[in-house]
Amino acid sequence: MADDKKLTTRTEDFSAWYNELVLRSELADYSPVKGSMVIRPNGYGIWERMQRTLDDMFKATGHQNAYFPLFIPQSFLSKEAQHVEGFAPETAVVTHGGGKVLEEPLVVRPTSETIIYHMFAKWTQSYRDLPIKINQWANVVRWEMRTRLFLRTLEFLWQEGHTAHATEAEAETEARLILGLYREFMEGWIAMPVITGQKTESEKFAGALRTYSCEAMMQDNKALQAGTSHNLGQNFAKAFELQFQAENGEQAFAWNTSWGVSTRMVGGLVMTHSDDNGLVCPPRLAPIEVVIVPIWKSDEERARVVEAAQKVRIELTEWTGRGATDRLRVTVDDREGVKPGAKYYEWEMRGVPLRLEIGPKDLEKGSVFSARRDMRAKAALPMAGLPATVATLLETIQGDLLAAAKARREANSHRNVTSYAQFKEIMEGPGGFVYTGWNGDPAIEAKVKEETKATIRVIPDPEFRSAEAPRTCLVTGEPAKHEVIWAKAY
Amino acid sequence: MADDKKLTTRTEDFSAWYNELVLRSELADYSPVKGSMVIRPNGYGIWERMQRTLDDMFKATGHQNAYFPLFIPQSFLSKEAQHVEGFAPETAVVTHGGGKVLEEPLVVRPTSETIIYHMFAKWTQSYRDLPIKINQWANVVRWEMRTRLFLRTLEFLWQEGHTAHATEAEAETEARLILGLYREFMEGWIAMPVITGQKTESEKFAGALRTYSCEAMMQDNKALQAGTSHNLGQNFAKAFELQFQAENGEQAFAWNTSWGVSTRMVGGLVMTHSDDNGLVCPPRLAPIEVVIVPIWKSDEERARVVEAAQKVRIELTEWTGRGATDRLRVTVDDREGVKPGAKYYEWEMRGVPLRLEIGPKDLEKGSVFSARRDMRAKAALPMAGLPATVATLLETIQGDLLAAAKARREANSHRNVTSYAQFKEIMEGPGGFVYTGWNGDPAIEAKVKEETKATIRVIPDPEFRSAEAPRTCLVTGEPAKHEVIWAKAY
Numbered sequence: 008m009a010d011d012k013k014l015t016t017r018t019e020d021f022s023a024w025y026n027e028l029v030l031r032s033e034l035a036d037y038s039p040v041k042g043s044m045v046i047r048p049n050g051y052g053i054w055e056r057m058q059r060t061l062d063d064m065f066k067a068t069g070h071q072n073a074y075f076p077l078f079i080p081q082s083f084l085s086k087e088a089q090h091v092e093g094f095a096p097e098t099a100v101v102t103h104g105g106g107k108v109l110e111e112p113l114v115v116r117p118t119s120e121t122i123i124y125h126m127f128a129k130w131t132q133s134y135r136d137l138p139i140k141i142n143q144w145a146n147v148v149r150w151e152m153r154t155r156l157f158l159r160t161l162e163f164l165w166q167e168g169h170t171a172h173a174t175e176a177e178a179e180t181e182a183r184l185i186l187g188l189y190r191e192f193m194e195g196w197i198a199m200p201v202i203t204g205q206k207t208e209s210e211k212f213a214g215a216l217r218t219y220s221c222e223a224m225m226q227d228n229k230a231l232q233a234g235t236s237h238n239l240g241q242n243f244a245k246a247f248e249l250q251f252q253a254e255n256g257e258q259a260f261a262w263n264t265s266w267g268v269s270t271r272m273v274g275g276l277v278m279t280h281s282d283d284n285g286l287v288c289p290p291r292l293a294p295i296e297v298v299i300v301p302i303w304k305s306d307e308e309r310a311r312v313v314e315a316a317q318k319v320r321i322e323l324t325e326w327t328g329r330g331a332t333d334r335l336r337v338t339v340d341d342r343e344g345v346k347p348g349a350k351y352y353e354w355e356m357r358g359v360p361l362r363l364e365i366g367p368k369d370l371e372k373g374s375v376f377s378a379r380r381d382m383r384a385k386a387a388l389p390m391a392g393l394p395a396t397v398a399t400l401l402e403t404i405q406g407d408l409l410a411a412a413k414a415r416r417e418a419n420s421h422r423n424v425t426s427y428a429q430f431k432e433i434m435e436g437p438g439g440f441v442y443t444g445w446n447g448d449p450a451i452e453a454k455v456k457e458e459t460k461a462t463i464r465v466i467p468d469p470e471f472r473s474a475e476a477p478r479t480c481l482v483t484g485e486p487a488k489h490e491v492i493w494a495k496a497y
Numbered sequence: 498m499a500d501d502k503k504l505t506t507r508t509e510d511f512s513a514w515y516n517e518l519v520l521r522s523e524l525a526d527y528s529p530v531k532g533s534m535v536i537r538p539n540g541y542g543i544w545e546r547m548q549r550t551l552d553d554m555f556k557a558t559g560h561q562n563a564y565f566p567l568f569i570p571q572s573f574l575s576k577e578a579q580h581v582e583g584f585a586p587e588t589a590v591v592t593h594g595g596g597k598v599l600e601e602p603l604v605v606r607p608t609s610e611t612i613i614y615h616m617f618a619k620w621t622q623s624y625r626d627l628p629i630k631i632n633q634w635a636n637v638v639r640w641e642m643r644t645r646l647f648l649r650t651l652e653f654l655w656q657e658g659h660t661a662h663a664t665e666a667e668a669e670t671e672a673r674l675i676l677g678l679y680r681e682f683m684e685g686w687i688a689m690p691v692i693t694g695q696k697t698e699s700e701k702f703a704g705a706l707r708t709y710s711c712e713a714m715m716q717d718n719k720a721l722q723a724g725t726s727h728n729l730g731q732n733f734a735k736a737f738e739l740q741f742q743a744e745n746g747e748q749a750f751a752w753n754t755s756w757g758v759s760t761r762m763v764g765g766l767v768m769t770h771s772d773d774n775g776l777v778c779p780p781r782l783a784p785i786e787v788v789i790v791p792i793w794k795s796d797e798e799r800a801r802v803v804e805a806a807q808k809v810r811i812e813l814t815e816w817t818g819r820g821a822t823d824r825l826r827v828t829v830d831d832r833e834g835v836k837p838g839a840k841y842y843e844w845e846m847r848g849v850p851l852r853l854e855i856g857p858k859d860l861e862k863g864s865v866f867s868a869r870r871d872m873r874a875k876a877a878l879p880m881a882g883l884p885a886t887v888a889t890l891l892e893t894i895q896g897d898l899l900a901a902a903k904a905r906r907e908a909n910s911h912r913n914v915t916s917y918a919q920f921k922e923i924m925e926g927p928g929g930f931v932y933t934g935w936n937g938d939p940a941i942e943a944k945v946k947e948e949t950k951a952t953i954r955v956i957p958d959p960e961f962r963s964a965e966a967p968r969t970c971l972v973t974g975e976p977a978k979h980e981v982i983w984a985k986a987y
Binding site: 036038039040043044045046047048051052054055071072073074075076077078079080083096097098099100101102103104105106112113115122125126129130141145146148150151152161162164330331332 | 526528529530533534535536537538541542544545561562563564565566567568569570573586587588589590591592593594595596602603605612615616619620631635636638640641642651652654820821822
């Protein structure tokens with residue numbers, strides 16, 4: 008962290024800013040295998056908090072964790088026609104094991120529908136065995152050509168939920184339930200507002216009946232698909248003979264859902280909140296919420312302020328006002344030989360939400376000096392009742408981050424575009440989300456993508472639709488079948 | 498779980514018993530890829546509790562989690578001579594990615610020393626950057642020919658810790674510290690007593706200076722290597738140029754340690770405690786500690802006992818006497834159409850440590866009827882103060898399991914073997930741990946292995962050595978260099 012060169016700014020080059028920030032804040036590093044990344048402790052700490060929160064949500068809704076193999080027989084992938092078309096081109100293939108050529112090559116899982124539904128079929132005889140509601144935390148591999156730290160890497164970490172139900176209605180309810188959990192997590196923890204809705208046929212998951220998605224807007228006005236939940240219908244059940252004896256005695260195919268979020272969310276967090284000084288991390292996901300920096304000029308002062316800083320740390324971490332299991336996460340930076348300014352710079356780069364400075368004068372006044380990372384606002388806080396003050400301030404920061412991101416998204420959303428020419432101007436210029444009518448024709452979708460690079464992100468859920476539904480398709484002028492949201496995307 | 502056939506017994510065929518038990522208690526299942534396994538929720542729940550406990554221990558001793566890539570360039574493996582010799586024969590190799598032949602094949606990590614120390618070298622300039630203390634939870638692949646659920650599988654889950662230090666003494670302290678944590682965990686949580694000590698040259702990790710190990714004895718008297726901690730010396734630091742500027746200004750190579758435990762421990766848990774009725778799981782690691790089975794004859798009774806059972810469940814789970822974060826894990830089995838006996842059978846197979854039965858008469862008496870899984874002892878417990886009674890009983894079970902396993906190990910340990918002929922008799926017969934003198938010659942070690950299949954498990958740490966050290970080598974009669982423990986092993 009000794010490197011104190013300024014980051015490229017977001018306005019200069021958003022992409023360079025992002026890469027520099029991820030490296031300099033020690034979230035991740037490039038690995039010797041092209042396209043793969045190393046997730047460093049500062050980044051993994053965020054991912055661990057994401058995992059823990061989501062895992063609790065999944066368990067609270069009746070899901071259990073399990074683990075399925077990394078390797079999938081190549082023939083499995085081919086059993087569902089759309090699925091193989093979607094994934095086969097980007098697989099990594101193991102051809103040798105233990106020094107010998109394998110009889111059947113093994114695919115490194117790009118996603119696990121095939122092997123999981125094969126196992127579900129083995130475990131399911133009757134309707135009494137359903138529903139099965141399983142999740143796994145795992146690594147997956149997709150051979151991507153253009154990679155980007157966290158956003159698109161050869162290997163990434165994710166969770167994939169897989170369920171089997173006796174009825175279509177149950178599967179649909181499950182797919183929507185998870186979409187809701189994802190949104191709750193993304194808005195409540197990442198402070199990243201998302202629009203939920205359904206993907207068009209051309210954008211849905213390979214093998215799904217319907218794909219639902221959470222779409223966020225990054226600071227460069229591009230969309231990030233942050234999580235998806237699929238109603239798979241009976242496509243995989245038929246391919247893998249996942250059948251059960253129904254209550255009426257007849258054999259029936261099960262209905263499946265699958266859903267996933269990944270380390271990509273860490274990239275979304277970075278691009279939603281961070282600034283030209285480095286990472287801005289929402290407090291709920293920050294591995295360290297508060298850094299205390301004691302300030303001294305002499306050795307005598309040093310002894311006093313370091314002692315006071317450690318006392319404050321203990322007081323904060325021992326406080327149980329947020330619940331016994333949710334202590335304040337605090338560190339003291341009492342390094343010698345590093346100036347306070349250099350310390351501020353480092354902790355700002357690393358995204359710690361709140362800094363407390365304690366100097367001899369603060370001690371006299373019975374206060375500490377606080378600096379918020381997000382808006383860089385500063386204020387003295389009385390020592391008395393500090394834990395509750397700090398906890399409240401952190402929740403304020405959490406809320407302000409979400410509100411700021413929502414305001415930014417809305418400021419860059421366009422709901423009154425009246426011509427395709429105007430649409431093109433927006434996509435060539437500032438970008439953002441554009442709400443339009445669409446006639447439902449995939450050819451129009453393809454044409455717009457070809458001409459502007461914008462895609463339909465979602466057919467938004469009712470609460471996100473415009474007050475007055477657009478009546479005509481922006482491109483053809485024909486009657487609109489849906490209101491849709493267009494954007495360029497990661 | 499409908500299958501109510503008896504398990505093959507341990508005395509009939511220990512190996513068949515183990516496999517049947519793992520499948521029938523739904524800990525794991527075979528996967529379509531030979532040698533790989535599926536870890537089912539009942540088994541994964543145990544692994545999750547193992548992970549959480551160890552993770553807390555690692556963090557409390559200053560380690561941080563990170564994540565390194567699955568794929569390692571084949572050339573990396575070759576940089577440390579012993580390491581490549583040990584691992585190259587059992588690697589899985591990716592030769593194709595994204596539909597193309599790769600320029601350099603990629604190895605699926607069998608362990609991550611090479612890629613991790615490559616990254617450490619990138620991150621380390623000065624002594625101020627040390628120590629680095631990192632752990633990762635990951636899957637690894639080793640192409641094994643003879644596989645066994647949990648004990649030896651093509652892919653397994655584990656943690657691998659990797660550290661870099663400025664001095665040899667620090668690295669040695671770290672390797673020993675972790676060995677101590679492993680022992681604490683295995684005895685305190687798995688209730689599996691282990692002997693700690695050092696591996697001989699021929700049994701040490703490929704590339705290590707010294708390997709320390711935890712060795713447990715299974716119910717068939719075979720040894721299980723349950724966890725290892727390596728002082729890697731400067732072998733990998735030299736191979737990967739992991740250097741730093743020391744305080745005196747000179748360049749020096751760092752000292753590394755690595756250490757790991759895996760899903761193999763679940764196999765160890767099974768083979769330490771379970772019986773012919775199925776899994777016996779120590780309470781601290783049991784996903785469910787208590788199952789409540791309401792007993793009824795009529796619908797009227799059913800309503801009353803189910804209500805009472807749910808009340809007891811709530812009382813138990815809301816009790817915070819073990820700490821707010823460590824609630825009792827309780828379920829109620831109120832299924833209709835399944836007889837109590839069938840329920841008992843199922844939950845015994847699945848290893849739930851304590852069963853509480855509640856019938857109309859128990860309600861009248863203000864008590865519940867309890868049945869311990871481990872010794873199948875039964876007793877009435879008063880409803881008043883039930884949570885504390887249950888918690889105490891569970892701790893008693895936990896302690897009794899450890900004591901029983903320790904007694905069994907000692908009953909099958911042989912410290913007074915006076916001739917190699919007697920040694921052979923033991924290894925051909927009942928097996929167990931045999932303590933002998935050894936002249937330190939690897940050729941003798943190899944000869945004994947060849948003739949008896951027994952290997953030196955460890956040169957035991959002082960507390961495990963015999964009161965009187967053997968003076969001569971059992972095989973050659975020469976002066977003994979070490980006291981060692983021999984056993985056949987998994």
